[in-house]
Amino acid sequence: MSFTDQDEALISAALDGSARAWERLVKRYETRVYNFSLRLTGNQTDALDLMQEVFLGVYRNLHRFRGDAQFSTWLFRIAHNKAVDMSRRKYMVTSLSSVAGQEQSDDDVLDHIANDNGAHDPQRVLSTTQSNAEIIGCLDILNWEQRLVVELKVFQSHTFDEIAEMQDISANTAKTRFYTALKLLKAHMEQSHELS
Amino acid sequence: MSCHESSKLVPDYFDEALSLQQRKAMEAHLQDCADCQEALAEAKSINGQLRQWRDEPVPQWQRVPKQLQGSGGSARPRFSFWGQWAPLAGAFVMAVAVLFNVQIQVQDNGFSIAFGGAAGIDAGVIAAQLEEFENEQRAAQQQTLQVLSAQLEERQAGNNARLLETVIEQFGDSTTRSLEQVMAYFESQRQQDLQLLQTSYQRLADSDVQTIRSMQQLANYVQYQGN
Structure with a gap:
């Protein structure tokens, strides 16, 4: 039985009310989703929250999965949407806590979100390995949109056309964001090496 | 670069x-x-x-959502598409009915829907219907009375004829005995007539009760529509 066939069998059983099948299905993808969440949020607490939202979304929409695409593709579309939802919620919280009347551009807000996740706090990245902590520190300099493009391109290996469709932007915009993110990451890494 | x-x-x-x-x-x-x-x-x-990233182990968490915990849970929607929307549609209809004060009246020739206030009730039509109903009931009573009276007269006439025949036949045998028989016969006839009268009056009374009930139902109906 292929990986996809196993997915379909577990999905069918889960739809019929099998908690065991659902648990097995979750276990097959939870590591990928958790690490996706960890790279985006930069801390374990938010990563767990995001992962729970993703799987709850998957569970609620499982009956809509038609098998047109791979289950993993469908699942990570939900994960992407939940990540965007979370970024918007953080934006709202950030806006409410910001100085009244102070206008912020989208980039400012996204930068604020990216810098507000506490990834630099050693206490919040204790569970990560040293290399993972460095990567989180690098990604932390990117705004949310740039981080999503890097996540989808580097870690999820999506094409730019797929990223464009998921984010409702053009493929050229996705490429520009990716290139800008790489330049920012390069500058940050050079700076880190000079300091060390 | x-x-x-x-x-x-x-x-x-x-x-x-x-x-x-x-x-x-x-x-x-x-x-x-x-x-x-x-x-x-x-x-x-x-x-x-x-890409040096090494996957972190997932901390302990609740994998199975509450809906699926225990037996009998299912991720399939419990209702079909229309089943899911039916309660909302029903609530919407009810809300519209309350907001616009919708009133539905059932009439002889169908029903009518009125919006925004009490539905117009034609008092003249109702009064005419009531009068017509009362006249019908009176006519029915009159007809019943006439039938009963005719039956009573016919019965009395027959009884009288039979009484005379019996008296003439029995008179020659024994005067005393004949008188006792005549008295007994009169008494039995009187009892039969009395029973007949009671039955007739009972039917009349039942008819009146039915009439009163019908009138009360009609009055209640008119009052309900007026509210």
Whole structure:
């Protein structure tokens, strides 16, 4: 039985009310989703929250999965949407806590979100390995949109056309964001090496 | 890194969807452009460093949602599409009915719907219907009375004739005995007539009760529509 066939069998059983099948299905993808969440949020607490939202979304929409695409593709579309939802919620919280009347551009807000996740706090990245902590520190300099493009391109290996469709932007915009993110990451890494 | 092609070339390098022709053009440019070679090398390096990520183990968490915990849970929607929307549609209809004060009246020739206030009740029509109903009931009573009276007269006439015949036949045998028989016969006839009268009056009374009930129902109906 292929990986996809196993997915379909577990999905069918889960739809019929099998908690065991659902648990097995979750276990097959939870590591990928958790690490996706960890790279985006930069801390374990938010990563767990995001992962729970993703799987709850998957569970609620499982009956809509038609098998047109791979289950993993469908699942990570939900994960992407939940990540965007979370970024918007953080934006709202950030806006409410910001100085009244102070206008912020989208980039400012996204930068604020990216810098507000506490990834630099050693206490919040204790569970990560040293290399993972460095990567989180690098990604932390990117705004949310740039981080999503890097996540989808580097870690999820999506094409730019797929990223464009998921984010409702053009493929050229996705490429520009990716290139800008790489330049920012390069500058940050050079700076880190000079300091060390 | 000053080549303006770099911003296009570097992302293209990571684009698996690039056509063979585009990839050949990119490689041709790379061979002659040191800036783009450097930019691509840096991008590859960053990409490589990011891919040093080692998956973290997932902390303990609740994998099975509450809906699926225990037996009998199912991720399938419990209702069909229409079943899911039916309660909402019903609530919407009710809300519209309350907001617009919708009133529905059932009439002899169908029903009518009124919005925004009490439905118009034609008092004249109702009064005419009541009068017509009362007249029908009176006519029915009169007819019943006439039938009963006719029956009673017929019975009395028959009884009288039979009484005379019996008296004439029995008179010659014994006067005393005949008188006792006549008295007994009169008494039995009186009892029969009395029973007949009681039955007739009972039927009349039942008819009156039915009439009163019908009138009460009609009055209640009219009052309900008026409210």
